Amino acid sequence: MCGRFALYSAYPTFSTKAGVVAVDEEPAPRFNVPPGTWITAIRQPSDDEPPHLGTLWWGYQPKWAKGKASQPINARVETVATSGYFKSAFQKRRCLVPADGWFEWDKATTPKQPHFICRKDREPIxxxxxxxxxxxxxxGCAIITEPARGAAQDIHDRMPLILDDESLAPWLAPDLTxxxxxxNLxxxxxxxxxxxxxxxTKVNRPSGAGDESLINPA
Known part of the structure; x- marks a missing residue:
């Protein structure tokens, strides 16, 4: 799953890759981003608009659901295109959530040991x-997850779906339904x-910001 992540890279480091042109406000570094907060995200509302950097609420609840309907923070890649709750958004309202890495807790340890998971080259994802x-x-948004791969399998059986650079533009394209x-793309x-x-374990306390010490090896 993905329930906590970090985004601290300077805005130009990740925005150029995603073709961002319009920006509401450059994000401040956050080393411990929890659900139920406004998070940095990239979306392309229409074919006539370039990718836009803004904020989305991390919690997905369509307006038609109303009331006390669930507000998932994740959607499984296996069912996101067919689930009645998600399929309309999958078809027409896809977004990118830039990050430098995410946190996961090793269930095999007592107490559970948090790990920071990222690219080996420390490039944004x-x-x-x-x-x-x-x-x-x-x-509001949800992050799509898939079965864990590579070293991420050491810690958890799920991980966020991380797209390669060539996939960013087609994922955002609203005309691809x-x-x-x-x-295929x-x-x-x-x-x-x-x-x-x-x-x-300081990361266990969701702060929404934190500092670099949260991602340093323990």
Whole structure:
């Protein structure tokens, strides 16, 4: 799954890769981003608009669901295109969530040991996401997950779906609505690029910001 991540790279480092032109506000570094907060995301609302960097609420609840309907933070890649809750967003409202890495807790240890998982070269990564309009008119999102691959399997059986650079533009393209075409154009990064290390249990306390000590090896 993906329940906590970090984004601290300077805005130009990741925005250029995603073709971002319009920016609401350059994001401040956050080393411990929890669900139920506004997160940095990239979306392309229409064919006539370039990719746009703004914020989405990390919690997905379509306005038609209303009331106390679930607000998942993740959507499984195996069912996101067919689930009644997600399929409209998968078809028309896909987004990217830039990150430098994410946190996962090793269930084999007592207490559970947090790890920071990222690229070996420490380059920013892009989680595949979907978004929807919520009942209050704001936009909320979920990060898509897949079975863990590479070194991430050491810690958890799921991981965020991380797209390679060639997949960013087609993932955002609102005119691409066919599942099979998307499947052929969109790919995850090579599993061999992934690494991880144990970090301080200070990350157990969601802060929304934190500092670099949260990702230093414990």
């Amino acid at each position: 892009f989680f595949a996401g979907i978004y929807t309009e919520r009942e209050d008119g704001t936009l 066919d599942r099979e075409i998307l499947r 969109v790919h995850h990064i090579d599993a061999q690029l992934i690494t991880h290390w144990p970090v301080s």
